[in-house]
Amino acid sequence: MSQTSNPLSTEATASEPLERAGEDDEARFRRYRQRLIDDCRFGAMYLRQWIRIVEGLRSPTLSHVGFHFFNSTVIALQQLSYVCLGYLTDTHKDSLNMRYFLNWVENHQQIFPSGTDKAIKQGLLEDRRTIDALSDQITNVKELRDKFLAHRDRNALGEDLDKHALNIQTMKRLYDTFAQIVNRYSGLYDNSGYGMEFVSEDDVQGVFRLLEAAVQLQEAERRKRFGR
Numbered sequence: 001m002s003q004t005s006n007p008l009s010t011e012a013t014a015s016e017p018l019e020r021a022g023e024d025d026e027a028r029f030r031r032y033r034q035r036l037i038d039d040c041r042f043g044a045m046y047l048r049q050w051i052r053i054v055e056g057l058r059s060p061t062l063s064h065v066g067f068h069f070f071n072s073t074v075i076a077l078q079q080l081s082y083v084c085l086g087y088l089t090d091t092h093k094d095s096l097n098m099r100y101f102l103n104w105v106e107n108h109q110q111i112f113p114s115g116t117d118k119a120i121k122q123g124l125l126e127d128r129r130t131i132d133a134l135s136d137q138i139t140n141v142k143e144l145r146d147k148f149l150a151h152r153d154r155n156a157l158g159e160d161l162d163k164h165a166l167n168i169q170t171m172k173r174l175y176d177t178f179a180q181i182v183n184r185y186s187g188l189y190d191n192s193g194y195g196m197e198f199v200s201e202d203d204v205q206g207v208f209r210l211l212e213a214a215v216q217l218q219e220a221e222r223r224k225r226f227g228r
Helices: 025-056 066-091 100-106 117-133 135-149 168-190 206-226
Strands: none
Touching: 025 066, 025 100, 066 117, 066 135, 066 168, 100 168, 100 206, 117 135, 117 168, 135 206, 168 206
């Protein structure tokens, strides 16, 4: 399985009950699986795009090209990558998050093929321990969401965003860990899994190459015209 829908699309962000009338448990599992893996894959992709743009702008040729555009894009990608982590770790009673998913799997083991009971039991034990071990990082994600992203907390106006920020490697580890958890039960359910990267997602490199070529051509024409 590869291509999925953007979790931030209008359809994905519309108010949608966790339980749909007439929906059987297997259909519900497939819907939960798709939504969670979308949050993992797109959130991780936003993170990688953020890194690519920051690295691309280190080129001396591009240091002053589209300054406001690229810096605004970097900030947007950074926030989107935090938003998707916020979805996965949300604690609201109506949210679809990683802990809810594990609890749901535990209570609906009848949808899995026979002979998977032991693997599910062991998986749930391991995955809950894994999430518990990430509690500090998850708390930071919640603080970012609650104070800076979902709304602007007036009591946190004097706080430094960096106090709650996660480094890139930690964010990547969270996304990879959550995707591995979803893929574990996806594999047990129908022997399927999801990759984390999209085809040609590094196409921004082509944009930077074109910009560098344009800047160099412009500079060559300026020197030809003015002799320096």
